[in-house]
Amino acid sequence: MSSPDERREALKELFHEARGCVRCPQLAQTRHTVVFGAGNANADLMFVGEAPGRNEDERGLPFVGQAGKLLDTLLGEIGLARDQVFIANVLKCRPPGNRDPHPVEIERCQEYLFRQIELIEPTVICTLGNFATKLLRHDTTGIMRLHGRAEVRMVGPRSVRLFPVFHPAAALYTPSNVDVLRQDFRALPELLALGAPEQPPALVEPSVEDEPNSDPPAPPDAVAPGEAQPAIAAEVEAAPEPESEPAPAEPHPAQLGLF
């Protein structure tokens, strides 16, 4: 488990990697921004939606249009705010015309989502709609059958409480769906109160007595005082990822709403 600062820094690094990503040639050409995700890097609750829409693409933040307002309202009703959760999408780039994500795009982009989940270590992941639910359950069962039903699932190396609900955008124009969504959201505080589910043995951290040497190991590239710090040196020397274009010098500040 990382400290809050380490998580935030690791997420920033991942963001810098993603913002130059061109793995999906069409999306890389038509997007304005890579919408990485935003929120609390140490959140217990993480939301995963489908893909950025027009507003999100322009502002670089997830769920900032009408669906985002509904999400904020639903969060407020259960006593939560955006800065207490983390919100991301299956795809980080807007599909043109808000079309559905293509399977190949999901395949290419999922690594970023799974790395986000691994870094944030949420105890509850609330999947918003079909695409996120199917991806994280590795199953084609649809949201109509699954919404509002919590289950413990392995997501990457960790066990989490997965909780599928309707996508707010799909519920927007159907009042009865908003009622269903609201009802499902009411289960979230109780789910969060359960804490993390039991983790597979490999993830259980050894106690101090189990460790042969409780001194923290020296970093392999430790340097003497006065020398260049390794992280800074690595930044200068880092070659661009083969699948990424060189990133712009400075991200728009709104693009990484990390708390």
Ligand code: SF4
């Ligand atoms: S893999 Fe993700 S971040 Fe990269 S271009 Fe495709 S949608 Fe965008």
